[in-house]
Amino acid sequence: MPAPLALYIHWPFCVSKCPYCDFNSHVRASYDEDAMGVALLADMAHEAALLPGRELGSIFFGGGTPSLMPPALVARLIEAATTHWRPAHDLEITLEANPGSVEAARFGDLAAAGVNRVSLGLQSLSDEALRFLGRAHDVAEGLAALATAQRHFGRVSFDLIYALPGRTIAEWDAELARAIGLGTGHLSLYQLTIEPGTRFASDVRRGDFAPMDDDLAAEFFALTQARTAADGLPAYETSNHARPGQESRHNLAYWRYGDYAGIGPGAHGRRLAMATERHRKPENFLSAVDRNGHGARAETALSPEEQAMEALLMGLRLREGVDLGVMGSRFGFVQTALVDFAAVERLAGHGLIERGGARLSLTEAGRPLLDAILAEIVAIEPVAA
Template identity: 55%
Template sequence: MTEDPRGFGIYIHWPFCKAKCPYCDFNSHVRERIEEEAWRASYLKELAHYAALTPGRTVSSIFFGGGTPSLMDPATTEAVIDAVARAWRVANDVEITLEANPTSVEGAKLNGFRAAGVNRVSLGIQALDEADLKFLGRQHNQREALAALDLAAGTFDRFTFDLIYARPGQTPRAWEKELARALTFAADHISLYQLTIETGTMFEQSHARGDFVLPDEDAQAELFEMTQDMLGAAGLAAYEISNHAKPGSESRHNLTYWRYGDYVGIGPGAHGRLTLDGRKLATRQHRAPERWLEMVAAQGHATRQSDTVPIEARIGELTMMGLRLAEGIPLARFEAEAGRPFAACLDPARLRRLHEGGFLETRDGRLVATDAGRQRLDAVLGELLG
């Protein structure tokens, strides 16, 4: 079959953390004891199930996310990577990323993950300020964060790290100083997220009680613009709203998501998108770790949902994901997903208003959100998709 230039990814969800961060709404759990051999065997079973559904594909990326995958035994990581290579063809330049926290215990395992086949690590630094690390519920301190960045740089040719900004009380001057320090460690990629209050998190409760106040909209905009300017000057262009990279160093796995390519999701709560016989399937695995293990043992997978995505929903998903990217969406992609011309995919009056407002552009055969549009993308999508 002709290979999809958007790639084909495998996502592996490790659902365990040492502690639940108060801002996090991911499917993560704290357990005193983990039967890792059972988890290893279950991952391999679920991989085999999806490999049978997607024969002949070439894997361009593998991503170990969580949770905290660096709590995993590197032997489990290696077993999964080997199983992927047996089940599918693997690109010569396959990107294999593992998310890690910068505690000293996890940092000491980076060499083991590299030996297992991981060639890119993503560190959850989140802040370089001691007080804010505690506020964010992180298990590491500033010293460990900086040591982990040095270790990652010496262990992997490619690495990235995350920072959260627009934190309570954070001033532009303080963020400028912190970001400048972070950039001395950045190699070719960095992710920067504004702090948001997610439903169901500990922060949702404490924020509602008035325990802390986020910067107002004007302050957030000033911090965002400062971030864009500093990253641009450092040669790390914003290829996606929150992700910056030197040309050619973008996250290949995440680009598959944003370009609305296919990917398999393995592990508790993992989502997938697969195109089979012209249909786009949305898959979702059972969220609860113990129930997921039981289901995989009983039937070889723990797929809770495998639904055909209707045409209108495909258009919506393609739009929501693709407009996050600086490159935008090829107009031809709308026709490929919907089976009808671009002009018949989105409401022309809404498109015209957003073009006239300076939030969207159509250029070089692509629909693109302008800088102003990407800064207000939720509002733009609300107007565009109704």
């Protein structure tokens, strides 16, 4: 029996574009909420017809800024999803939210619509850092939104961005201790990365600021892992930390390489060995739905080699790692065709990787080096097109 399905719903609109953000987000003076709602429902129905009879384990409203969505539309989408698919008894329904007062005022209505988990974009507990990051809220407003979220939702997570230029280890240690003390069961802690095409990329190119040195950033990462583990929120994935039982089931579906349906502008999905991608621009997405009944821009069949590569990449992000025996059976490979065990042993000798029978996982020292380690150990090669 397949693992429960995950459903991702993308709301692409934002009030403003953050300088570090490379997500598919769009600022519009106005947009037709009703038309977007109709299109999302049609797009979902298309995926449901291709994935019939599945149990639905999670729904995730991402963006953009999904907390700007009308709660009535959120309710309609949840109702449609739980009609198309069989909802799990513990169905997780997450919505990403900005901590502005306008969005926080909707939390009660969003909870009534069925959302039971919120992921709040605090990003920092420093007003100076928030200004640098181009955020519209300050710390006081963010903490007020967090308190409101904790009243309305059974499960609350929030994001912080660290390793900012000019910040010290001591400052981050104090901020992290404060964050842990706020009482949520889940934290997403991301190092600042300069993504191509963002305003920060232009700023760095002009010399307006320099990213943190890699060696110093590695010290920030090590502190983050140690502090969260000591305080009961260990990393279960490279950047995600949770108390036992509070892990994001939706994101675990990605990292364990389960099927997930992605709908809405720019959404990606993995459906029965197919990679799916929606039109990114909202206007193009709406036109595609009008024309075809769905917003798909591309659907690409993935070879067993490509699936195995993706599963390794995603699975090794998890502290639990991957079971090569299960992967081999799933994709039709013997274990020695998946990874180079000589390379595994060499990296294990350097304290970067651990092997226990068929299970492979990265050590704390290896986790920041995932891409380089993959290049060393992966034995399979994608079939040329």
